[in-house]
Amino acid sequence: MVDIQHKQAKSILNKASGFIDSYDYTLNPYSGCTFGCSYCYAAFFTPTDELQETWGQWVQVKENALELLRKKRKRPLIDQTLYMSSVTDPYQPVERKLELVRSLLRELLDYHRVRLVVQTRSPLVTRDIDLLREFKFVRVHMTVTTDDETVRKAFEPTCPSNQQRLDAITEVAAAGIPTAITMTPLLPVRDPESFAKSLLATGARKFVVQEFHLTRTRYAAGTGAHATKLAQQMGWNAAQYQHVKHTLRAALPNLYEGKAGFVPEW
Numbered sequence: 001m002v003d004i005q006h007k008q009a010k011s012i013l014n015k016a017s018g019f020i021d022s023y024d025y026t027l028n029p030y031s032g033c034t035f036g037c038s039y040c041y042a043a044f045f046t047p048t049d050e051l052q053e054t055w056g057q058w059v060q061v062k063e064n065a066l067e068l069l070r071k072k073r074k075r076p077l078i079d080q081t082l083y084m085s086s087v088t089d090p091y092q093p094v095e096r097k098l099e100l101v102r103s104l105l106r107e108l109l110d111y112h113r114v115r116l117v118v119q120t121r122s123p124l125v126t127r128d129i130d131l132l133r134e135f136k137f138v139r140v141h142m143t144v145t146t147d148d149e150t151v152r153k154a155f156e157p158t159c160p161s162n163q164q165r166l167d168a169i170t171e172v173a174a175a176g177i178p179t180a181i182t183m184t185p186l187l188p189v190r191d192p193e194s195f196a197k198s199l200l201a202t203g204a205r206k207f208v209v210q211e212f213h214l215t216r217t218r219y220a221a222g223t224g225a226h227a228t229k230l231a232q233q234m235g236w237n238a239a240q241y242q243h244v245k246h247t248l249r250a251a252l253p254n255l256y257e258g259k260a261g262f263v264p265e266w
């Protein structure tokens with residue numbers, strides 16, 4: 001059962017920092033994330049222990065997001081880089097009904113000239129292809145972490161399937177929109193060669209891989225105790241990661257690792 005809350009946000013564009021400090025701003029239309037990945041680092045940015053413990057079961061809609069963005073019309077963003085989103089997935093299931101992201105994209109197109117990266121794992125992004133293709137500088141990043149549905153269901157039980165994500169990014173790429181596939185973090189892979197082929201077949205020409213950290217480090221990508229336990233049970237370790245990465249590197253052009261893969265490039 002998902003708890004959908006509504007709130008008034010103080011701001012909608014925030015100075016980018018940390019892993020994505022090469023961008024000017026982050027844009028998070030929602031707080032929380034009902035995809036609830038077991039390894040999610042964003043859970044640690046919640047203000048209370050209760051919200052952290054129930055991560056994945058709630059989402060807060062920033063209901064004044066468009067109003068806040070409209071206030072920027074007086075001083076339009078020109079050639080600034082935006083990363084949407086850093087601590088949520090912008091294409092939450094509730095976005096289908098609310099169309100909040102869609103309204104923000106329309107506003108950005110009509111009143112600003114930004115360079116936009118959209119980071120998601122949801123096929124709902126295809127709904128906005130008509131708008132995304134109007135941006136002069138845009139790239140859609142699709143997160144795909146494994147080729148194995150059993151692994152996906154273990155780590156990301158409420159996320160879209162691997163195939164749905166591959167189909168969606170194929171559709172985005174086919175529309176002429178630059179795309180990337182982010183394997184962040186890379187989870188156990190059943191068949192690295194055929195995984196690489198399936199990624200390449202989407203039409204994406206940029207790939208990013210990142211190691212699943214088997215630590216409890218507060219802000220590392222592999223954080224949750226449950227996810228760490230799953231990885232250990234599956235024998236997923238640094239040596240396995242290096243092996244799969246080596247195969248991916250041989251098959252995929254433009255394979256970046258970690259933070260370097262997120263640099264906006266424009």
Ligand code: SF4
Pocket residue numbers: 033034035036037039040041042043087088089121
């Ligand atoms: S989709 Fe992204 S923000 Fe949402 S739970 Fe998964 S890793 Fe966290």
